[in-house]
Every structure is written in structure tokens, then in C-alpha cells.
Amino acid sequence: xxxxxxxxxxxxxxxxxxxxxxxxxxxxxxxxxxxxxxxxxxxxxxxxxxxxxxxxxxxxxxxxxxxxxxxxxxxxxxxxxxxxxxxxxxxxxxxxxxxxxxxxxxxxxxxxxxxxxxxxxxxxxxxxxxxxxxxxxxxxxxxxxxxxxxxxxxxxxxxxxxxxxxxxxxxxxxxxxxxxxxxxxxxxxxxxxxxxxxxxxxxxxxxxxxxxxxxxxxxxxxxxxxx
Amino acid sequence: xxxxxxxxxxxxxxxxxxxxxxxxxxxxxxxxxxxxxxxxxxxxxxxxxxxxxxxxxxxxxxxxxxxxxxxxxxxxxxxxxxxxxxxxxxxxxxxxxxxxxxxxxxxxxxxxxxxxxxxxxxxxxxxxxxxxxxxxxxxxxxxxxxxxxxxxxxxxxxxxxxxxxxxxxxxxxxxxxxxxxxxxxxxxxxxxxxxxxxxxxxxxxxxxxxxxxxxxxxxxxxxxxxxxxxxxxxxxxxxxxxxxxxxxxxxxxxxxxxxxxxxxxxxxxxxxxxxxxxxxxxxxxxxxxxxxxxxxxxxxxxxxxxxxxxxxxxxxxxxxxxxxxxxxxxxxxxxxxxxxxxxxxxxxxxxxxxxxxxxxxxxxxxxxxxxxxxxxxxxxxxxxxxxxxxxxxxxxxxxxxxxxxxxxxxxxxxxxxxxxxxxxxxxxxxxxxxxxxxxxxxxxxxxxxxxxxxxxxxxxxxxxxxxxxxxxxxxxxxxxxxxxxxxxxxxxxxxxxxxxxxxxxxxxxxxxxxxxxxxxxxxxxx
Numbered sequence: 001x002x003x004x005x006x007x008x009x010x011x012x013x014x015x016x017x018x019x020x021x022x023x024x025x026x027x028x029x030x031x032x033x034x035x036x037x038x039x040x041x042x043x044x045x046x047x048x049x050x051x052x053x054x055x056x057x058x059x060x061x062x063x064x065x066x067x068x069x070x071x072x073x074x075x076x077x078x079x080x081x082x083x084x085x086x087x088x089x090x091x092x093x094x095x096x097x098x099x100x101x102x103x104x105x106x107x108x109x110x111x112x113x114x115x116x117x118x119x120x121x122x123x124x125x126x127x128x129x130x131x132x133x134x135x136x137x138x139x140x141x142x143x144x145x146x147x148x149x150x151x152x153x154x155x156x157x158x159x160x161x162x163x164x165x166x167x168x169x170x171x172x173x174x175x176x177x178x179x180x181x182x183x184x185x186x187x188x189x190x191x192x193x194x195x196x197x198x199x200x201x202x203x204x205x206x207x208x209x210x211x212x213x214x215x216x217x218x219x220x221x222x223x224x225x226x227x
Numbered sequence: 228x229x230x231x232x233x234x235x236x237x238x239x240x241x242x243x244x245x246x247x248x249x250x251x252x253x254x255x256x257x258x259x260x261x262x263x264x265x266x267x268x269x270x271x272x273x274x275x276x277x278x279x280x281x282x283x284x285x286x287x288x289x290x291x292x293x294x295x296x297x298x299x300x301x302x303x304x305x306x307x308x309x310x311x312x313x314x315x316x317x318x319x320x321x322x323x324x325x326x327x328x329x330x331x332x333x334x335x336x337x338x339x340x341x342x343x344x345x346x347x348x349x350x351x352x353x354x355x356x357x358x359x360x361x362x363x364x365x366x367x368x369x370x371x372x373x374x375x376x377x378x379x380x381x382x383x384x385x386x387x388x389x390x391x392x393x394x395x396x397x398x399x400x401x402x403x404x405x406x407x408x409x410x411x412x413x414x415x416x417x418x419x420x421x422x423x424x425x426x427x428x429x430x431x432x433x434x435x436x437x438x439x440x441x442x443x444x445x446x447x448x449x450x451x452x453x454x455x456x457x458x459x460x461x462x463x464x465x466x467x468x469x470x471x472x473x474x475x476x477x478x479x480x481x482x483x484x485x486x487x488x489x490x491x492x493x494x495x496x497x498x499x500x501x502x503x504x505x506x507x508x509x510x511x512x513x514x515x516x517x518x519x520x521x522x523x524x525x526x527x528x529x530x531x532x533x534x535x536x537x538x539x540x541x542x543x544x545x546x547x548x549x550x551x552x553x554x555x556x557x558x559x560x561x562x563x564x565x566x567x568x569x570x571x572x573x574x575x576x577x578x579x580x581x582x583x584x585x586x587x588x589x590x591x592x593x594x595x596x597x598x599x600x601x602x603x604x605x606x607x608x609x610x611x612x613x614x615x616x617x618x619x620x621x622x623x624x625x626x627x628x629x630x631x632x633x634x635x636x637x638x639x640x641x642x643x644x645x646x647x648x649x650x651x652x653x654x655x656x657x658x659x660x661x662x663x664x665x666x667x668x669x670x671x672x673x674x675x676x677x678x679x680x681x682x683x684x685x686x687x688x689x690x691x692x693x694x695x696x697x698x699x700x701x702x703x704x705x706x707x708x709x710x711x712x713x714x715x716x717x718x719x720x721x722x723x724x725x726x727x728x729x730x731x732x733x734x735x736x737x738x739x740x741x742x743x744x745x746x747x748x749x750x751x752x753x
Contacts, residue, residue: 041266041669041680044662045283046560047259047722048486049628090505105504140700140726142718168715169740176740181718183700183726209633209720211620 063187068129069195069224075122076201076221083118085111089213093118101218103138103186113212115145115172119202120219124226125152128193131163131222133203136215137186143214145172145206146181148191150198161198164191172206193223228583233337240344241325247348247610248318248357252311255618256630259722261360262667264289265313269305269673272297277459279466281473285362287456288401292316292365306674310360317364321357324368328573330375333382334538335573336580339521343576346514349606350572351613352498355625356562358614362402363562367569369399370409374545378538380441389441393448400449401456404473408552409566416544420537481558489559494550497561497624498568506622509609513602518546518571521578539577546570561625621723628722630667637697637719637729638671640739644695644731645675647738652676655692659684659706660699664725668697684709696730703728 081093091109096118100107111118128150135143145167151160165177182189201221205214257265263283268290271277277287293316301307325344332340347353357364372395380388399406457466501509525539550567553559579599586592617623619632641656648654656678658668665680672678681687684702690709698706700718706728707716715736717729731739 039680041658041665042662042682043263043267043280043283044666045260046487047628047663047666047725049560140724141720142726168717168736169743180716183718209718209726210631210723211633 063190066130066190066192068222071224072129072222073225074220075126075128075223075225076120076219079123080121081118082121083111084116085214096120096216096219099218101134101186101188103136103217108136108215108217111214111216113207113214115204115206116214117202117204118216118219119154119156119200120221121154122199122201122221122223125197125199126223126226127195127197128201128221128223129195130220131191131193131201131203132188132218132220133191134186134188134217134219135184135205135208136217137184137188139210140183140185141208141210142181142183143205143208144181145174145177145204146179146189147172147174147177147204149174149202149204150193150196150200151202152197152199154200156200156202161196163193163196167206172204174204188218188220193221228337228341230337233341236341237329237344240341240348241322244325244344244348244354245322247354247614248321249315251615252314252318252358253309254615255358256632256635257310257667257670258359258361258629259663259666261313262670264360264362265305265308265667265670266673268293268297268313269308272301272305272308273303278463279457279459279469281469282476285403285405286401286470287459288365288398289316289360289362291456292320313360314358317359317361318357320368321353321364324353324364324371324569327368327371327375328576330379331538331573334378334535335577336584338583339573339576339580341576342517342579342583343573345603346517346572346575346579346606349603349610350514350568351509351511351606351609352561352564352568352625353572354610355613355618355623356565359562361562363565366399366402366406366409367565369395369402370406370566371569373399373413374542384437384441386441386444389444390448393445393450394452396445397449397452400453400470404470405477407474409549412545412548412552415548416541419544420541423540424537481556485558487560488557491554493559494553494564494567497564498571501624503622506620507612507617509613509622509624511606511609513606514571514575517575517578517602519574519578520582521574521576521580522546524577524581525574539574542570542573542577546574561627631720631722633720634667634722634727637727640717640719640729640731641672641675641695641697643742644735644739647735647742648694654694655679656695656697657681657687657690657693658697659687659690659702660697660727661701664699664721664727690730694732694735698728698730700726700728706730 076097077099079097081096083093089110089112091106093109095107095109097120131148133148146164147162147167148164149156149160149162151158153159162174164179165174166179166181167174167177170176201219203216203219207213208215267284271290271294277290279287293313296315297308297312300312325347328335328340328344328347335343353364353367373392376388376392376395379385380392396410399409454467455461457470458464459466498511498515500512521539522543525536525543527536546567549570553563553567582595582599583592586595613623613625618626619629620626621629645651645654652674653676656672656675658665658678658680659682661682669678669680679687684690684698684705690696690706691711691713696706696710696714703716707714707730710730713733714730715733717731718726719729721727
């Protein structure tokens with residue numbers, strides 16, 4: 001009996017020694033941590049220095065057709081523009097509605113750093129169908145916290161409709177936006193206005209991936225003429 | 228100039244140079260090349276491993292010279308190092324360069340040495356690349372060391388100076404294999420100088436033997452550091468031979484039209500006048516004009532009471548030959564202007580020195596000072612702009628494929644997201660981008676234990692495994708499709724024209740946004 005007890009005790013002691021050594025118990029005994037060797041970065045020499053404008057879009061896919069009601073016209077051509085930055089660093093606010101969309105120097109207006117807005121007064125409240133904005137398409141860059149709002153109130157206090165907002169973390173205080181950021185191309189960004197009736201269009205941005213400034217080459221607002 | 232004034236002014240120049248080279252070294256985001264060098268250095272720091280790569284990265288001196296300080300401050304952990312810890316090495320060598328000017332006594336007058344020191348202290352180009360973790364400033368330091376030790380040797384005929392010159396030459400080669408261009412220019416300048424001087428017969432019959440012995444000392448002193456460093460202190464016996472074989476790679480790269488092809492006048496334009504778009508005007512024409520004056524004076528009768536035309540003429544020939552060689556090579560990057568620039572600064576110092584001595588009356592000296600001081604202040608203003616405000620602005624002529632400050636927002640976002648992830652630094656990060664759109668990510672993600680880099684999205688496995696995915700713009704749409712809408716995507720600029728997208732699992736992103744909202748508005752950027 002004593003010999004049997006001694007044998008059991010020795011067996012249990014042996015098991016106790018083995019179990020911690022295995023590191024796992026029960027059903028994981030025959031398993032081990034999978035060690036994944038992740039690939040290291042590849043070394044490569046100095047990359048290309050880019051200083052000159054490049055008019056090529058980098059995504060390469062043209063935007064598909066956008067359908068609007070019959071009779072839709074460009075409402076914003078030559079309309080007055082105001083902005084949060086009263087004295088643009090480069091260019092004039094009138095560039096925004098002058099119909100010239102070239103990506104070269106001399107066609108864009110540069111507003112100061114941080115959150116800035118520009119506002120177009122369409123003259124009359126009209127059903128809006130599409131708003132297309134070109135910030136700066138001579139270089140692949142992304143503008144921060146782009147938001148497009150419309151209203152009949154020139155101070156954007158009452159009756160404000162937000163058509164587009166990609167401020168994902170609400171750093172600009174316009175509320176968390178769910179729209180995706182995009183890379184600037186010569187096609188501009190088309191925002192569906194969904195027929196909302198408004199007289200004023202306000203566009204926000206807060207710098208871009210290349211610098212903290214804000215730029216506009218052109219903004220086009222399409223809609224049905226006011227009756 | 229009195230000795231007291233000379234000492235005081237020289238100390239001011241050195242202290243000024245030290246200040247502008249070492250303050251706020253963390254300001255500029257790491258460049259692609261700096262990231263490469265830093266990760267390469269990491270292998271040496273953490274595992275004691277260095278193997279010369281004949282295809283890239285140049286010589287090993289930068290890594291071995293970084294090692295002592297990094298070992299003391301960061302142990303064996305690259306994660307514990309910082310931008311400042313690495314950049315302090317070229318910054319100190321960039322300051323040490325000025326001290327080497329002291330050795331030009333006898334060849335350059337005291338006024339010339341002080342003027343050269345001030346010009347080097349505030350030079351936008353020399354300061355910018357003294358704050359840059361690449362080999363160029365070390366190369367210029369050892370080049371100046373070679374010329375200075377060579378000059379001292381000519382004055383003293385001492386074997387010690389021959390050894391010092393040899394050591395500097397060896398370190399030049401161990402810094403950049405392309406130093407052979409500079410060796411060629413130095414040799415050609417010496418030959419021209421010899422041909423232009425009247426022949427003299429040595430009065431001492433043993434003179435030739437002594438020169439031969441000193442040449443052997445020079446060669447041995449040059450060979451030893453290059454041999455030890457290229458062979459990783461004999462661990463890689465083929466290292467030195469590989470460095471010679473690398474000439475083929477560099478000759479091919481220098482001659483072929485590619486990413487860095489520039490016209491022959493690129494460096495001259497960079498120094499004389501640069502203006503991009505609406506940016507400010509950059510010009511170091513003041514240095515060039517003084518250098519031209521200094522060169523003309525070198526062929527006059529009197530370079531200065533305590534100067535010697537031989538050294539100045541040699542510097543002139545060397546600068547012209549180096550400038551011509553670099554102009555003829557189609558491959559050009561702005562940091563390659565530095566060896567040529569060293570000659571310009573010394574010649575400009577001579578120009579300023581002679582002008583100063585020429586004015587025998589106080590009024591003339593006042594007029595000269597009135598002309599020179601604005602030039603120096605203008606350089607200092609540009610130096611400040613280059614290093615402290617426009618350090619990443621593409622309108623700065625020394626900014627070249629520089630990482631955008633916006634990229635630091637990506638780094639901050641990844642670190643903030645990891646802070647909210649249960650595994651913190653063990654959080655899996657997948658990077659899918661071509662190599663030229665990857666750097667300096669490996670440097671900034673060095674603290675993370677599980678980061679994988681792929682150049683093809685198909686080989687990166689299931690992206691949903693990783694809470695954070697960083698993709699180049701070319702892979703953006705495919706990555707978004709693979710991640711099935713459950714991730715927030717945000718774009719960040721890497722360099723002009725190069726955008727990276729950061730994909731973060733939605734729950735982590737929302738937690739990150741909440742944590743940022745809790746921070747004070749002043750601390751938020753994006």
C-alpha cells in the first residue's frame with residue numbers, strides 16, 4: 001500500500017514538473033505559439049525630388065457620368081465670392097468662379113493656414129444638383145476637413161444643410177464627417193447636392209497633405225434656375 | 228588683426244556654428260535617406276552587425292562614429308535612440324570643420340581664417356546638411372582634414388602630419404567611395420601647382436628618401452582605417468574589395484539618365500540664385516563673389532602678411548576642378564555641392580581677409596565692413612530660414628525629396644492608436660507600399676514589434692488581421708476593398724506628390740478620436 005502511495009506521489013510530482021515546463025495545459029499541450037516572420041522594409045536610394053507641377057491624376061480612373069434633371073445650368077459663373085481670409089496670400093477670390101480651371105500658377109487663390117472657408121452667393125435661392133470643387137490639382141495632395149454646406153442664410157446660422165464632410169475626427173468643429181478623403185485630380189470633386197434649395201454655398205478646408213494652406217482653383221455650382 | 232581679436236572672433240564663430248548646428252535637431256522630419264541610414268545603423272547598434280553594401284548606403288564611417296554616443300545614451304536599442312542622437316554626429320563634425328581652419332595658418336591669413344569660419348558658421352548649405360544624418364558633412368570634414376594636414380606636412384615635413392593626412396584620406400574613403408573624385412581633383416590641383424612653380428633642387432640628398440618614407444606612412448595611415456571599417460573590423464574580409472567593385476555601380480548611376488539628372492549648371496544656380504514659384508529668393512552669391520575675389524588675390528603678389536599664395540592657389544585649382552567634375556556628372560543632388568562649397572568658403576575667406584588688410588585707413592575698413600556685414604547677415608537670415616522655418620519647404624534649394632511635416636501626423640496617429648490598443652507596441656501593422664514610398668516609416672515605427680512591409684498587396688495576406696494598415700495611394704482602393712468598410716481611412720502626405728493612406732479599425736479610430744477630443748485643443752493638430 002505504502003509502495004503504491006509512494007508510486008502515485010512520485011508520478012504526481014513528475015507531472016507537476018512537466019506541466020509548467022510545457023507552458024500550456026489541457027488541450028493546448030500539442031500546440032505552440034506561431035512565430036510569424038514579417039518582411040523587413042526594402043532599402044532603396046534617394047527618391048525623386050518633385051518640385052514641378054504634374055498634371056497627371058494618380059488614380060487614373062475617370063469619374064463616371066453624373067445624371068441631373070433636364071435644364072440644369074451652371075449657376076456660379078462670375079458670382080461674388082467671400083472668404084474667412086479677407087486677404088488671400090496668392091491670387092484673388094474671383095478666381096474661384098472665373099471659369100478657369102488650369103492647375104498652373106496664376107489660376108488658384110491661396111488662403112491662410114488652418115480652417116478657412118469660401119462662400120459663393122448665387123444671387124437667388126435655387127434647387128442645387130451638383131457642386132464641383134478643384135482645390136489644387138497640379139499635385140497629388142489631399143485637403144483636410146473638406147466640408148460643403150448650403151443655406152439661404154448668408155451667415156450660415158439657420159437652415160444649414162451639410163452636403164459633404166470628411167472631417168473624421170471633428171478637428172474643425174463641423175461635426176464628425178463620414179465622407180471619405182480624396183486625392184485631388186484634374187476632375188475635381190463632385191458633391192451631389194440632391195436638389196437642396198439654397199442661395200449660398202460655403203466650402204471649408206483645413207490645410208492639406210503638402211502644407212497648411214488652403215487653395216481653390218475653381219468651384220462650380222450646378223442647379224435649376226430660380227423661378 | 229591682434230591675436231586677442233583673432234581668438235575672440237574665432238571662438239564666436241565656432242560657438243555660433245555649434246549653436247545653429249545642434250539646436251532643435253528633431254525639428255525636421257527624417258528624410259528617406261536618413262531613415263535608411265538610421266535603420267542600417269540599428270543593425271550595428273543592436274546586433275553588432277554591419278556588412279558593407281556595394282549597391283547603396285556608401286561607407287561605414289557614419290555608423291561607427293555614431294556608435295559610441297548611441298551606446299552610452301541608448302544602450303543596444305534603436306528604439307531608445309532619437310533623431311537628435313543620430314544627427315548630433317554630423318552636427319559635431321560640421322562644427323569641427325571650423326576648427327580645422329586653424330590648421331591653415333601660414334597659408335591663409337588670420338583675417339582669412341576668421342572670415343572663412345564665419346562664412347561656414349552661417350552657410351545655409353553647410354548648416355542644413357550638418358543637421359542631416361547622411362555622410363556628406365563627414366566627408367567634407369575629412370576632406371578639410373586632408374588638405375589641412377597636407378599643408379602642415381608641406382610646412383614641417385613631419386611624418387606625423389603625413390600620417391594625419393593619410394588617416395583623413397582613409398576616413399574620406401570609408402565615408403564615401405565617391406571620394407575618389409576628390410582624390411583625383413586634389414592630385415590634379417597639386418600637379419598644376421607644381422607645374423606653375425619654378426623648379427627647385429633639394430639641398431638635402433636624403434630629401435627624396437624622406438618623402439618616400441612619408442608617402443609610405445601616408446598610404447599605411449590611409450589604408451588601415453578604410454580596411455578596418457569596410458571589413459567591419461575584419462568580420463567581412465571582402466568589404467574593402469567590395470568597396471572598389473562598387474565603383475562600377477556608382478559610375479553607372481552617375482552617368483545614366485535617371486531620377487537625379489540635372490543640367491551642368493545645377494550647383495552654380497543653386498548657389499547663385501534660386502526661386503521656386505512664389506517662394507523667397509535664395510542666394511549665396513556673396514560667398515561666390517568673395518571666392519572670386521579671393522582667387523584673384525591668390526595670383527597677386529601678397530595674399531596677406533601671414534598667408535601664402537601657394538595654399539590659396541591650390542585651393543583655387545581644387546575648387547575649380549571639383550566643381551567641373553561634379554558639373555559634368557549628370558547625377559546631381561544638392562548635398563553633393565558641399566566638397567566644392569568647402570573650397571569656395573576658404574577662397575571667400577581669403578577674399579574677405581585680403582580686402583580687410585587692403586584698407587589701410589580706418590574709414591576704408593569701415594566701408595568694407597559696411598559692405599560685408601549685410602552680406603553675412605543675409606546669409607545668416609537664409610541659414611535660419613533653411614533650418615528653422617523652411618526646413619521642409621520645397622522652395623528651399625537644399626530641400627530635396629524631403630519628408631513632409633504632414634507625415635508626422637501619421638506617426639502621431641499610429642502612436643495614439645497603439646496607446647488605445649490592448650497590445651500597444653505589439654499591435655500588428657501592415658505596410659503595403661513600394662520601397663520609395665516606405666521610408667522613413669521603418670525609422671518612425673521602430674518601437675513597434677510587429678510591423679510587416681510588403682510591396683504587393685496580394686502578398687500581404689489578409690489585411691483584416693491588422694488593426695492598422697498603411698498603404699501607398701496606388702494600393703488605396705484595393706486595400707479599402709479588402710478591408711470591407713470596417714476601417715476608417717485617412718490620407719497623409721509623405722512627400723510632395725506622394726500620399727499614404729492610413730486604415731484604422733473603426734473601433735480603434737473612434738477610441739482615438741475620443742481620446743484626442745479629451746486633450747486640450749492646443750495639443751491637437753490632426
